[in-house]
Amino acid sequence: MKIKNPFFVKREYIYLADLMNLLNVKYSDKKKIKIENIQDLSDASKNDISFFNSLKYQKILKHSKAKYIITSAKYEDQVKLYSNPIIVKDVLKSVYSIIKIFYENSLNDAVDLNVSNPNKEIFNNVTFGKNVLLGKNVKIGKNTLIGHNTIIESNVVLGSNCIIGNNILIKNSIIGNDVRILDGSVIGKKGFGFLPNQNKNVRYPHIGMVIIEDNVEIGSNNTIDRGSISNTYIGKNSFLDNQVHIAHNVRIGKNCIITGQVGLAGSCVVGDFVQIGGQAGISGHLKIGNNVKIGGGSGVIKDIPENTNVMGYPAKNIRSFLKKSKNGR
16 A cells, blocks of 8 residues: 655656756657656556666566666666666666655755644643654654653654653654554664765665554664655564664565564565564565574575575575584584
């Protein structure tokens, strides 16, 4: 289900010819084609523009509805099988340029200066600790408790029966019912994305959200980054231990258990009923299948099929890992 993003103001549309001119691509647009947004391949509609920069997403490309896709000459043959390729030298820089046109204020969200003390007449079914600040248009369900020194920035949605601890920052997030977020966590900040430059690195805009479904527990001092273009998801009934980092665009399925000091890099997808042991690291753009168990301290650098138990670095079938460890002694 696609959820409308209330956090960033978008231009209504941009003519395709203007986008081509921005990208220095020759194009004659006699029909005045309107482009409504820039989206990833999965979410793009026929009136959106998207991008393709890795064969890892070839299956998604095949089913994408986007009529126009930014890519490099390297992938032109793949893209033109399903869409109209727009060939550029640097895909990420081109996407960055278009996001800035559609979302003019996408980089100006460091601090919400519109926060103030909660109006307890409006939130008469919510319990607040001391020094709580709320932004504009915050929605909070009944019987939710918010701890001391917590800041909830503008347009955030919190469900009912939630427990939000002390010293927490929540922004750019939509949170379901019966969710518990423990002390010191930061939810919805921008991800670690930038374009390297010798003189000054350029921050990459993050216009996605964090979406946390019902009955999720987020441990103390967790950091969950919002998506860059798509959203970061935490599925229903998943529990995260303390000091876990979830990077931008990560999708975690239902009923997962992620223990302390685990890091999931950007755009990895975790299935349902997955268990990840402490201090494990998951590299970016990987797919972890359903019912996978990953041993503590493991380093995952490739996709893991469902119903698999792995351990070690690089993570491998746990039987192979234990056999090698035994022989090594």
